[in-house]
Every structure is written in C-alpha cells, then in structure tokens.
Amino acid sequence: MDTIPKLLLHNARHLGRKAAMREKEYGIWQTYTWADVYENVKALALGLAVLGFQRGDKLAIIGDNRPQLYWGILAAQSLGGIPVPLYQDSIAREVQYVIHHSEAKFVLAEDQEQVDKILSLREGLPHLEKLIYDDPRGMRHYKDPILISVAQVQELGREFDRKNPNYFDEQVEQTQPQDIAIIAYTSGTTGFPKGAMLSHSNVLSVCDLTLQVDRFRPQDELMAYLPIAWVGDFFFSVAMAHKVGCAINIPEEPETVQRDLREIGPHFIVAPPRIWENLLAAIQVRMEDADWVKRRVYHLAMKVAQAVEARRGQGKGIPIWLRLLYQLGDFLAYGPIRDHMGLRRIRFAYTGGAAIGPEVISFFRSLGINLKQVYGATEASALVTVQRDGEVRADTVGRPLPGVEVRISDAGEVLVKSPGVFQGYFKNPEATAEALEDGWLHTGDAGFFTPDGQLVIVDRLKDVTRLADGTTFAPQWIENKLKFSPYIKEAVALGPDRPFVAALINIDGQTVGKWAEKNGVAYTSYMDLSQKPEVGQLVYREVERVNRELPPETRIRRFLILHKELDPDDEEITRTRKVRRRFIAQKYASLIEALYSDTSQVEVTATITYEDGRQAQVKSTVPIFDVREAVEAPARR
C-alpha cells in the first residue's frame, strides 16, 4: 500500500462500512463509507478514462471542499494522472496561469461560478479538452460541448466498468510510489506560483513519521474545511485520512464552519494562526458583551488557567489548591467554552503556516486544548517539525519529525532533509535548482535552534532586516504582536534602512464595528470607521501596549490606519494571508513616505480591483499618529 489509491482499495475492502466522508447537505450530515467513496472514485476515474484521460495527464480541480472534488483527486491518481488543486477564490488571471502552466487537459469545477471563470479564459487555455462540473445549478442552457457533469462522467464510467470489471483495480495496482501524487502550486509572496511536485512516497512517508509523534486513529473525525489547494488539506484530508482510515467532515458552506464544527466535535484539527486568532477574538468580544457575573467568572477562571499553564510550561508542580480551582474553572468556564467552539473532543490540534502570537497559543492551551505548533513547507510534504506533548512552548515550532534532518545554514536559513522533500517544481528547473542543494531543501525561512533542540522560526530570511543604524529586527514578529489585538486584523511593520519602525495597520471591521456600536460611534463604511478619531485612539492604546513588549530600539514610533482592508484580490496579501511587502511598499509608497516625514496626515487615492476585474478609485485623508515613549518602559541605554 505505497500509493494513496492503493490505500483507498485497501480501506474499501477492510473498512468498507466505516464512514470515510461526511458532507452536510440539506441540513443533514450525509455519510459516504469507504466502499461508497471507492465506488464513486472508480466511476469518476473510468469516466475520465473513457473521455481520454491518460497516465501523466493533469486534472485541475477548483472549488470549495466537496466530496466530488476529493473523488477527483483520487480518480486522477488512480489512473496515474496528477491532480492540480486550485484556490477557489483565485482571480481569473491566477487560474489561467496555473491551468495553462500545468498543461491540464481536464478541469473539475465545483459550480457555475467556477465554470464561468474558466469559460471566460478559454482563449488562453489551448490544452483544455473537458470541463467537468459538479453542481449543475444555473447551467441548464449552457451548450458548450466541453462541458460535462460529474454525474455524466460517472455514468460513462459505470458503463465501462460493466464491460471491464477489473480495469480500475488493475490501474490502481499499477500506480507506483514514485508517481507524482499532486502538483501543489504555492501562492508565493513574489512572482508567479510555482508547482511543487510531491510523490506518493513523499507524502506517505511523512504521514508515517507524523504517526510516530501523534496517533491518528481510524475512529477519529477530521474537518476538511481549509482550501483544497493548500498542501496541509491534501496531507490531512487525503493522505492521512487514507493512511489511517479516519473520516473527514465537510462543512455545508464556508460560512457555517463554526456551527458544523460543533456538531461534529472533531478529534483533530489543523488551522492557521488567523483562525485561532479569530476564535480568540470572538470569545473575547462575546465575553465583553456578557452580563457582569459571567464576565467576572470568565476573567477569574482565565487567571487560574493561565497560572496553571505557566507552571506547566516551566515544568513546575501545581499546588493542590490551584488544581482544585482549575477543576472548578473547567466546570464553570473552560468546559463550556471548549464545547461552544466544538473543540470538546480534540486530542491534539495543530497551528502552522505562519507565526502565532504567544498569547494566542497560551490562551487555548490554558483552556485545556492541546494546541501545538508545527512547521512545514509545501516542498517538504507539509510537515517538518511538530511540538511534542509536554514540550509545547510559545516561541518554538518543536523538534523535527523522527527521520527528518534540519540544519541552519551559515546565512541563518532553515534547511531540511526529509523523505518528504519534493521532486522539484513542474517545468521550472531553475527554481528547483535554487531550492534543492545536495538533497537539502532551502526553505527561505530564517531560524535557529534552542539549546534543547527546538526550532525557532524568526521570519522569512529575506525579510529579516536592519534599521538605518544597524539594529536588526524581524517585521513579522512585531506584526504578530499587533495582530494579537482583537481590533487589529493585519499590520505591516516598516523600517529597513529607516531611522525607526513604523506601521500600517488594518482594523478588524467586525470587532471594531461592534466596539463602535457599543461606544456610540456612528459610521457608514469600513473606510469611514477606520478613520474615526475614536477608533484611532483605540488602536493607539493597542500600539502602546505592544510597544511595552518590544525592545526600545524597535518600538513603533509612528503608524497610520489604512483606509481599506488588505485583500488578496488586490494582491496585497497572499491567499494564505501573508503580507506581500514589496508590493505594499510600491502601492503605498506615498503613505510610507509620509510616515517618515513630519506631516500629520496624508491624502490617498486607492484603486480597488473587484473580483470580476473592474477597478474603482477611492479618495480619503488618513491621519498619522505619533506614539509617545511609553511611560512604563524601563529606560535602557
């Protein structure tokens, strides 16, 4: 069982009646057993074969998480083809680039929205032969001959299966561990996406190594809710689920994840820091809205929890009175909160993809949720390091998986040697040569090891930088501290070759909006809200708080609140919400210059790109805030 399709065959035979996938539809969780999934993948794969899909062909897949799209991944692999998942909210230009570059002849799209997107790109997609869609809604009058529904393809497949009953299993048996299991296009912070090729052997060996650290069990429930184009979703929802035989649960709609999560009560969940931050902000806001009894209980209980967690972290014993208080707190607060978030059954949870604020991770851990940091890269089949139970600390990302070697280059870059290290970028030998040297993967991240062997990631190597006077600082570190505030959604710290650190700040429309309502601040739009003097004061206090935690040389001296949200559609951040510094430096050059001059406000004209590609202009005046030297800060020379 050295390929994912072989695992599917195995699970269908041995776990045939066990749930493999659930999808909430029509308000009810619809279950597919491993046998159901096998039958569906078989029908889809054979249908693809009838349509001319051959070994080595690529199947581009675009849409939200849907069983049919996961079947598409397996169907392509079963025939020795390669799935190429795309981010469902990609704008047309990105979609065209990836489909064209990957030479995909077949595209599997979720619904009308995606079909329209692809049909509009027809001219630029000369390889495209068939466009397969799942949800036929709204497309009754579409006559384009390249269109065919999943149901129709499966019907072709079943017909073929009746005549050639062994064909599919034979195809699956022919799959080899060195076959490419996926081309994962990375959303890169610079330039065009690159297609990282991962083999079955790459991904499944990393599964094996992960299982030596954390037990996934067949009876576990996983949530499949993160973009299918993200390598982490492929690793857990496809590879790990097939390896272990556990079930994945697919939410009804992206908007319903929170409620669906609670209904499932998964045993494991992986989420980027942003989601943990949002959860935390939601709880904080809710508690501030609660009546005073609940608020008191919550605050007292959290004090107890944090005291316990601090002692645990330092390996100290916990006195009996504190244990008793913790039990009480669990009954009154932590238990109900865990239940409310749908994390009651969590055995362990991962956060990765970006740095997480120490306050965020300690919050969840003190509630009794085993949240651990992981570090990984698409090019290393998702996981490189995982924090071990009992070794979770806020500032590290844990130790390498067993069998994975990590070393730090002279330049301070994290290098990885692992059975998961990829087969190169598709059709991009130059980039491959840059990333791979003697089997070592250059991650582009700057980091170091603590004396006890835990890895610390500082920032992207190219982003670690110096102020004009030579002081080193890592912008992301400051940004993460800012982003821990429930009122700040995104932040960009500036400073390379400048006399001091300054920041561009994005308020969180939801929490600040709620705050404004509560404090009687009237506003119309996000833009209006962001420029209210009261909101300015609110953010000012948050910046002061962050400054207290920073060394005096890298404190934020000046900042401004951006009039619009940083948006992947405007290419300001990536789809995985990483700040694109170079792009921002260009786009907001006038704002940045103003921050480093002595003006107290600046005029802006912003160009906004809508999803359909139209552009609009917005004008406004943005004030600049000077941050006083924090009084509480101890003077240091």
Add this chain to the structure above:
Amino acid sequence: MEGTALLQVQDVWLAFGGVQALRGVSLEARKGEILAIVGPNGAGKTTLINAICGHYHPQRGRILFKGQDITRWRPHRIAALGIARTFQNLALFRGMTVLDNIMLGRHVRMRSNALACALYWGPAQREEIRHREVVERIIDFLEIEHIRKMPAGALPYGLQKRVELGRALALEPELLLLDEPMAGMNLEEKEDMARFILDVQEEMGIGIVLIEHDMGVVMDISDRVIVLDLGEKICEGKPEEVANDPRAIKAYLGEAVSPRRG
C-alpha cells in the same frame, strides 16, 4: 420561451370608493416566463397583484388560473391552488427562525390536524420530516444555510427578502408573484436576487410575475413587459420594444420631456 397561458386576467375593473384603481386591465402570464409589470407610483401594480391573490375582489372582469375562474375565491384557496407571492414591505415573522418562516409556507400543504401535530407521532412526524426536506432544498437553492437558525428579524434587509422568496417557494407554486423584490437593495444584493429569480425560472419552470422599479433589472431578466399607468395597461411587449415605446416613456417621464434612449 412560449408557454401556455397559466393566468388570464380579463378586463378587470376595481375601485376603492371614488378612486378607480384598475380600469379594464387584461393580461396573460405563461408557464416558464418572467412577466414584468412596470409603471409609475399609484399605477395600480400592487392592486393588480392583490386582486390576483384574492385580497381584493374586482367589481368587473374575470381572473382565470389554469382555466379555472378564481375571481371570487378567498386568498387561502388561491394559495392552495398554486399561486404564491412576496410582499413589497417585508411580511416575515420577525421573531421566528428562517427555517420556521419557510416551513410556514408549507402550511397549506400539510394534512395533519392540530392534535396529531401536537403529539408529533406517527404520520404527523413523517409528514413534518417530508416537509422539512422540501424546505431544506429551498434553503440550499437560495444559499441561506448559514442563517437557517437565525431569527428572521435579525437579518439584513437583502437576506430577509431572500427568505421571503423562500417562503413563497415552499408553497411549490406554479405562479409566483413578486412585488418589488429588489426595492431598497444595493447593487450586489440586486444582482444576487436577479440570479435567484432566473434560477427559479430555469430550475422550477414556473411562471413569474414581477413588479419592479429598477428598469435595468426589468430589461435584463424579463421575457415580456407590461406598462400600467393610472390603472390602465398602456403597452405590452418585449423589453426592448417597451423601452422605445413613446407611451411608456410618456407615462414615466411626463409630456414635456423629450424621449431619451438608453
């Protein structure tokens, strides 16, 4: 898309005291077709819909649905026959959830009596589950899964309008009357609603009569347009024909203004 006549309004006259609201209006709505009724304020558009639904009974003329004369029928019988509507001003139960509001649209299709429903046992339970399935399909169709359990009154206006459409669809009507479904919406909400109306037409193949002020929407989605003014039908035809009809332009813009095209 030519269809058979589903609804026929024949020479309907309706007066409130001395005010003559409808003066001999005749029209036909067909299966699978979107018919838009436009006209200035007070032209009698909503009165006409109320007359079709049986809220008002015309003094003269006949209204036929699937060939059956329903002129003097009470509203609930007309609803049961297969005509559903939405209201110009929202008429949802604000304290009830979205789900319950739409479920209420199933009421005329429910057979269990009050006692059986209260006990919620046997056939009553099976019936409820069957109706819930229909409602869930509508929720899926209108993409309102995320607000299923929210009280209707707490929703933004655009979503409330969508819920109201859902409740009308729950009746499984053959004819749907929409009274200004997009009034007060922003552009994005309007585009969403227009798409849902087209989807209803396409997927369910029912007839739709639409009152709407936004001429852009009317031109985009309707198959035929009727212009009413002061209770009279002044012209009828395909959207582009009506847009260039001097009588329609006059009714909207008045005599002194020269006709504009666009």
